[in-house]
Amino acid sequence: MSGPAYNFAYLNEQTKKMVRRAILKAVAIPGYQVPFASRELPMPYGWGTGGVQVTAAILTPDDTLKVIDQGADDTTNAVSIRSFFSKVAGVETTEDTDSASIIQTRHRIPETPLREDQILVYQVPIPEPLRFLEPRETETRKMHALEEYGIMHVKLYEDIAQHGEIATSYAYPAKVNGRYVFDPSPIPKFDNPKLDNSPALQLFGAGREKRIYAVPPYTAVKSLDFEDHPFSVSGWDKPCAICGSTTSYLDEVVIDDQGGRMFVCSDTDYCKKRRPA
Amino acid sequence: MNAPLLQVSGLTKNYGSTPACNDISFALHPGEVIAIVGESGSGKSTLLRCISGQMEPSSGAVAYTHADGRVTDLFAASEAERRNLMRKDWGFVHQDARDGLRMGVSAGANIGESLMAVGSRHYGKIRASAEDWLSRVEIAASRIDDSPWSYSGGMRQRLQIARNLVTAPRLVFMDEPTGGLDVSVQARLLDLIRGLVRNMKLAAVVVTHDLAVARLLSSRMMVMQNGRVVETGLTDQVLEDPQAPYTQLLVASVLQA
Amino acid sequence: MAPILKIRKLQKTFTLHHQDGAEIPVLENFTASIEKGEAVAISGSSGKGKSSLLKLIYGTYRAGGGSILVRHKRTWADIAQAEPHDIMDIRQHTIGFVTQFLRCVPRVPAEVVVAEPLLERGEEESAALRRARELLAHLHIPERLWHLPPSTFSGGEQQRVNIARGFSARFPILLLDEPTASLDKKNRKRVFELIEEERGSGTTIIGVFHDAAERRKASDREINLD
Numbered sequence: 001m002s003g004p005a006y007n008f009a010y011l012n013e014q015t016k017k018m019v020r021r022a023i024l025k026a027v028a029i030p031g032y033q034v035p036f037a038s039r040e041l042p043m044p045y046g047w048g049t050g051g052v053q054v055t056a057a058i059l060t061p062d063d064t065l066k067v068i069d070q071g072a073d074d075t076t077n078a079v080s081i082r083s084f085f086s087k088v089a090g091v092e093t094t095e096d097t098d099s100a101s102i103i104q105t106r107h108r109i110p111e112t113p114l115r116e117d118q119i120l121v122y123q124v125p126i127p128e129p130l131r132f133l134e135p136r137e138t139e140t141r142k143m144h145a146l147e148e149y150g151i152m153h154v155k156l157y158e159d160i161a162q163h164g165e166i167a168t169s170y171a172y173p174a175k176v177n178g179r180y181v182f183d184p185s186p187i188p189k190f191d192n193p194k195l196d197n198s199p200a201l202q203l204f205g206a207g208r209e210k211r212i213y214a215v216p217p218y219t220a221v222k223s224l225d226f227e228d229h230p231f232s233v234s235g236w237d238k239p240c241a242i243c244g245s246t247t248s249y250l251d252e253v254v255i256d257d258q259g260g261r262m263f264v265c266s267d268t269d270y271c272k273k274r275r276p277a
Numbered sequence: 278m279n280a281p282l283l284q285v286s287g288l289t290k291n292y293g294s295t296p297a298c299n300d301i302s303f304a305l306h307p308g309e310v311i312a313i314v315g316e317s318g319s320g321k322s323t324l325l326r327c328i329s330g331q332m333e334p335s336s337g338a339v340a341y342t343h344a345d346g347r348v349t350d351l352f353a354a355s356e357a358e359r360r361n362l363m364r365k366d367w368g369f370v371h372q373d374a375r376d377g378l379r380m381g382v383s384a385g386a387n388i389g390e391s392l393m394a395v396g397s398r399h400y401g402k403i404r405a406s407a408e409d410w411l412s413r414v415e416i417a418a419s420r421i422d423d424s425p426w427s428y429s430g431g432m433r434q435r436l437q438i439a440r441n442l443v444t445a446p447r448l449v450f451m452d453e454p455t456g457g458l459d460v461s462v463q464a465r466l467l468d469l470i471r472g473l474v475r476n477m478k479l480a481a482v483v484v485t486h487d488l489a490v491a492r493l494l495s496s497r498m499m500v501m502q503n504g505r506v507v508e509t510g511l512t513d514q515v516l517e518d519p520q521a522p523y524t525q526l527l528v529a530s531v532l533q534a
Numbered sequence: 535m536a537p538i539l540k541i542r543k544l545q546k547t548f549t550l551h552h553q554d555g556a557e558i559p560v561l562e563n564f565t566a567s568i569e570k571g572e573a574v575a576i577s578g579s580s581g582k583g584k585s586s587l588l589k590l591i592y593g594t595y596r597a598g599g600g601s602i603l604v605r606h607k608r609t610w611a612d613i614a615q616a617e618p619h620d621i622m623d624i625r626q627h628t629i630g631f632v633t634q635f636l637r638c639v640p641r642v643p644a645e646v647v648v649a650e651p652l653l654e655r656g657e658e659e660s661a662a663l664r665r666a667r668e669l670l671a672h673l674h675i676p677e678r679l680w681h682l683p684p685s686t687f688s689g690g691e692q693q694r695v696n697i698a699r700g701f702s703a704r705f706p707i708l709l710l711d712e713p714t715a716s717l718d719k720k721n722r723k724r725v726f727e728l729i730e731e732e733r734g735s736g737t738t739i740i741g742v743f744h745d746a747a748e749r750r751k752a753s754d755r756e757i758n759l760d
Contacts, residue, residue: 150394226400468641518595522551
């Protein structure tokens with residue numbers, strides 16, 4: 001079989017080098033958004049072009065790749081990206097979190113604890129956490145540079161004023177290594193504690209916005225909060241309807257036309273392994 | 278005599294080859310209110326922007342003396358230091374409240390942001406301060422969660438003042454604080470500003486074209502024309518015994534009105 | 535007795551730039567020395583600069599030449615040369631002025647208007663207000679008005695609030711500019727009682743008065759500008 005002659009992992013070597021430089025800088029300055037020359041990919045923005053470029057730049061022929069979308073390995077986005085790399089890099093792919101060396105994710109962190117020899121690559125739509133209140137990029141860069149982060153609490157203040165609690169439930173801002181406030185991409189805030197002190201390297205790629213940032217292994221990530229409204233995550237009052245887990249993140253699934261619904265693990269791999277054989 | 282709070286020396290700002298402010302020097306002492314008057318185009322707003330650190334002058338210096346006696350040369354200092362100063366020690370009241378407020382968030386958040394910017398992280402305390410300040414600027418505490426868009430012009434201006442004063446600054450810059458408001462609303466606002474400035478022992482630089490505002494708020498005046506200061510003095514001196522031809526014209530035209 | 539105010543060769547001319555630079559001479563080479571505790575009446579015909587002299591001493595008018603030395607905080611300050619900042623200090627501690635008209639601040643209650651000079655000096659609020667209410671009562675301002683802003687008062691009431699304000703803080707030197715103008719007999723008497731009280735406590739008084747009878751009543755000597 002002789003397919004089209006793609007370079008390994010689709011991007012040319014020059015581009016991968018450029019992306020790797022950005023990644024190295026991002027790792028050196030945890031939480032800092034490093035600009036990079038985002039390339040066109042054979043998929044639209046919003047499909048994870050940032051994550052794909054990061055993955056392409058770090059991928060080696062020996063890697064095993066897992067791709068999840070909202071925790072699931074079997075959604076269109078996840079399947080497409082997996083088959084993309086399978087085709088252009090010929091790497092092995094997997095749905096098993098433990099066997100993966102690189103996990104590209106959209107909007108979740110796997111329930112299975114990650115290891116030092118794993119890299120988690122996030123797809124990021126909007127990397128700038130300050131944009132909600134300050135649309136000017138020149139100003140937000142200055143605010144990061146000078147650690148002027150008071151404004152971040154304005155959104156949390158508004159939450160409490162309106163809802164009696166911090167209602168922000170995803171893309172919950174956090175401070176990395178005591179310095180940069182960052183947007184952990186639209187993962188549920190349920191996953192924020194997993195960001196903290198993780199043994200795995202965590203890389204974030206925003207294709208449309210042309211930014212890469214990182215949380216190196218074993219780096220402190222502290223979710224923002226108020227002294228009298230500390231950061232907290234709430235669980236569910238029912239276990240997963242399939243595997244019975246009481247500690248995982250659950251999705252609500254509508255099961256019939258009568259409005260019947262059930263709650264199941266969003267991490268399909270985790271759920272599958274817990275299921276009785 | 279204490280060191281001046283703000284010492285402006287030889288400040289010049291050119292737009293191209295045209296000087297908007299020409300070689301201006303003055304000192305402002307703690308607790309003192311100075312009014313800069315002049316018609317539009319006289320350079321008073323440019324001067325205000327320069328001395329408040331928002332615009333770099335072409336030449337000249339602005340020195341600020343901190344509460345602990347330390348002196349910061351505004352334009353020799355790092356931007357971080359300058360912004361820190363603006364956040365902690367200074368306030369700036371814009372003519373158009375929309376420029377000074379964050380219109381997308383509630384009134385309470387507008388006041389709270391100033392506190393959060395200087396490190397407050399206790400929601401209950403922030404909210405209590407916001408409520409206290411709303412009442413001090415005569416806005417019902419029940420309006421705390423409303424958007425500034427739902428406020429009248431006068432209320433927005435009072436909210437902007439609360440947002441500026443909640444951190445107890447030492448120096449406040451005001452650019453035509455009552456401009457664009459109805460006369461009756463102006464009077465109330467002026468009264469309020471006057472009371473707050475006195476009670477908090479604030480120093481202030483007020484830019485206005487309105488001599489009545491200057492008379493009510495300031496103890497000292499600077500009259501500007503074509504980028505130059507043509508006359509300075511105590512407010513009653515300038516208004517009752519104007520020396521410069523331009524000041525005489527200005528005072529006379531107001532009294533006839 | 536020691537002098538408290540020494541005026542040397544004081545000169546004042548108004549130049550009206552918009553009337554072809556017309557020059558209106560007010561004072562020419564005026565010299566006077568006033569002792570501590572003296573009560574001096576300034577007399578002279580209309581337009582001779584009686585009020586102007588008071589305003590020059592207070593620093594409202596800027597001297598064209600000469601000096602106005604005042605004993606301020608154990609030194610001599612020359613008002614003719616002083617920086618605005620120093621004049622403010624002199625006004626806060628050394629020279630008081632009872633002017634003819636009250637400059638109203640729209641929403642400040644009468645008792646606070648009267649207490650303000652004391653408050654500015656840093657005096658305790660309750661004591662300042664107590665003194666203010668005494669003066670308002672003394673000048674027949676009905677108690678129901680004390681909490682209201684004087685901008686709503688009649689002309690006579692405003693003038694009495696103004697006098698009360700002028701007398702509330704004690705100054706070493708008190709300037710009076712026709713304090714009894716537009717007052718009825720009953721209130722005029724009250725104002726003279728206040729002047730008497732000040733003189734009794736050693737205040738130096740420099741005043742312009744309505745007529746010769748008032749001048750005799752309120753002063754030890756006269757300086758005539760004619």
